[in-house]
Amino acid sequence: MTHAPARPRSGLRIAAAALTALGLSLTAACSGASSEDSSVPTASLAPVSADAQLAAQVPQKFKDKGSLTVGTDASYAPNEFVAEDGVTIVGLNIDIMNAVAAKLGLETELVNSEFGTIVLGVTSGKFDAGISSFTINQARVQQVDMVQYMMAGTAWAVRKGNPDGVDLNNLCGRTVAVQKGTKQADDLATRSTACTDAGQQAITQVVEVLQSRATTDLVTGKAEAMVSDSPVIDYAIGQQSDQLERLGDTTDAAPYGILLSKGDPEMGPLVSRALVALQADGSYQAILDKWSNAPGAVTEFPVNPQV
Numbered sequence: 668m669t670h671a672p673a674r675p676r677s678g679l680r681i682a683a684a685a686l687t688a689l690g691l692s693l694t695a696a697c698s699g700a701s702s703e704d705s706s707v708p709t710a711s712l713a714p715v716s717a718d719a720q721l722a723a724q725v726p727q728k729f730k731d732k733g734s735l736t737v738g739t740d741a742s743y744a745p746n747e748f749v750a751e752d753g754v755t756i757v758g759l760n761i762d763i764m765n766a767v768a769a770k771l772g773l774e775t776e777l778v779n780s781e782f783g784t785i786v787l788g789v790t791s792g793k794f795d796a797g798i799s800s801f802t803i804n805q806a807r808v809q810q811v812d813m814v815q816y817m818m819a820g821t822a823w824a825v826r827k828g829n830p831d832g833v834d835l836n837n838l839c840g841r842t843v844a845v846q847k848g849t850k851q852a853d854d855l856a857t858r859s860t861a862c863t864d865a866g867q868q869a870i871t872q873v874v875e876v877l878q879s880r881a882t883t884d885l886v887t888g889k890a891e892a893m894v895s896d897s898p899v900i901d902y903a904i905g906q907q908s909d910q911l912e913r914l915g916d917t918t919d920a921a922p923y924g925i926l927l928s929k930g931d932p933e934m935g936p937l938v939s940r941a942l943v944a945l946q947a948d949g950s951y952q953a954i955l956d957k958w959s960n961a962p963g964a965v966t967e968f969p970v971n972p973q974v
Contacts, residue, residue, distance in 0.1 A: 707750055707751075707757050708958060708959075712762065712766075712950070713953065715765075716769070716770075717769060718941070718944050721772075721941055724933065725771050725937065726934065729773060734768070734776045735774075735775055735776065735795040736794050736796075737778065737794060737795065737797065738780045738789065738793070738796075738797040739756060739798055741758070741779045742878050742879055743799065743896075744879070744903070745899070746799075747761050748879075758958070760923070761777070761798070762958070763816055763817075764777075764796070782799055783848045786810055790928070795934075796926060797926035801813065801923060801924055801925075801926060802850050802923060803974050804921075805974070811927060812930065813927075813970070814924055814935055814938045814942065815967070815969050816923055816942055817923050817965055818921065818922055818965055819896045819920065820917035820918055821851055821896065821917065822894070822899075822916075822918075823914040824911050825885070825892050826885060835915045838862070838870050839867040839869070840868035840870070841891050842873060843891065843892045844875060844881035844884040844890035844893040844894075846875055846877070847876055850919075851894045852872070856872065858870055859872060878895060892914065898963065900913065901959070905959075921974060922974065938970075939968045939970055946968075951964070
């Protein structure tokens with residue numbers, strides 16, 4: 668997923684383990700979420716208990732701190748976003764990260780950050796981990812380790828009834844909203860270049876820092892279409908079904924990964940085994956079901972899978 672400079676955001680330390688034990692999502696940072704980002708499913712999650720064997724293998728520096736500092740860009744509902752209270756960070760990915768930490772006997776300190784800064788935050792040691800709908804690709808794997816935890820694809824939305832007659836097979840001359848830094852933004856730029864190379868009009872790319880702004884662009888008519896990850900598109904449509912609808916099928920399914928320090932011999936395998944444990948006790952599927960994303964389930968959780 669993605670962005671461009673926005674106002675600074677700050678993270679607040681939260682006792683994640685206690686919240687997880689109550690079946691709640693972790694918290695942190697500032698607000699700025701738009702109204703379509705504020706709805707949280709009412710389903711509660713069963714408490715996640717620590718795995719004693721895994722917890723014993725956690726590096727001492729994390730045991731001493733008792734938590735993992737996690738960078739996330741909370742503007743990408745339903746995967747990670749700020750709830751109505753303007754403080755609490757919630758979402759599918761947040762529930763997964765909290766559950767992983769709980770399985771390792773740790774809490775989670777979430778820090779709301781611009782998407783494009785999170786990889787650097789992990790490589791510099793500012794963050795112990797990152798989770799923010801990061802598609803696993805070779806460019807990222809060269810910088811950080813990535814533990815696979817679910818699948819997502821690319822999807823499109825238009826205004827209800829497709830009043831502009833958008834055709835996905837011919838986007839030249841169209842205006843499309845997308846979030847900066849996402850694979851969809853890269854693909855849109857490539858498509859636009861193909862248009863101009865063929866002597867046709869370029870795609871007008873409305874590139875936003877926040878996904879919520881891209882959605883607003885579509886709703887208000889600033890853009891004729893919007894492209895994003897499939898869970899995000901489905902969520903936006905669910906929130907505004909009277910104004911938006913899907914266009915075409917989901918394509919280019921690819922895995923998401925949790926970011927960790929490159930070459931760490933301990934944390935990647937530990938996070939992978941924590942995910943296996945969550946799958947075994949039913950917590951993993953319960954989280955996907957809560958956020959209506961059962962099709963995103965994977966059966967294996969490798970570190971740096973070949974993609």
